[in-house]
Amino acid sequence: MKRIALGVCYEGTPWLGWQSQAGGNTVQDVLEQALGRFTAQPVSTICAGRTDTGVHALNQVVHLDTTVERSLESWVRGLNALLPDSVAVQWAREVPEDFHARFSAQGRHYIYLLRQHRVRSPLLQGRVAWVFRPLELSLMQQAAQHLVGEHDxxxxxxxxxxxxSPVRTMTQIQIQQQGDFFLFRFSANAFLHHMIRNLMGMLVYIGQGRQPPSWVLHLLAQRDRRLSAPTFEASGLYLAGVDYPAHFDLPTSDPDDLLYELSGLRFAKAAENK
Structure with missing residues (x-):
């Protein structure tokens, strides 16, 4: 028995999230179906983080156990030949048995793409979220800094x-703007269900001037979901990557490169804006 780790990229619009459901139509369902055909045996997978309906992934990490002997390149090309166009394996690695896609993860990174314009674009539907009211970048940046650190x-x-536990450690939030487009980067040790979409709802309220940046502190202190803004849409959200201990030597992807492929947006790298 060997353990294989896979890096999976998917466009989440057609799928009911990652996690397998009785009716199928999830990313896990189609991946395990492809794995079953590729290995000629039932295969179960474990992922780094379960994404919701309509949420995308640039580098979702998955592991599975198998007795099948295949080259690493065969795992990639063979599975991709069996997967729908919206899902593709980016890399494969054999990992030690103590590797766990979920429990070995040390940090997770998400990005959120948002366009502010008076008219929606059908060409970006499902890939980039949209608001028509103007947004003030500096207000959202001020609010985001209150979220960094360990909080309930x-x-x-x-x-x-x-x-x-509702306690998580947010290691970084960055917000950039280029023209009509806003790019949000969230990094934390882990995230709660709908956490980023709920944070986005709050940040958009603040960016529109409906609440001050200090509202973040009030909401954190009150610990009451009912007091915050509505959950924001899923379409602009991407699981960008997962951090693991260096000795596992897993490939990483640069979200900027993939964003260029996605929409041609030219956001400066985070390091250049520090």
Missing amino acids: FSAFRSSQCQAA
């Missing part, structure tokens, strides 16, 4: 969240 994020978790 109860005000930003779904009522269906199954996490044992």
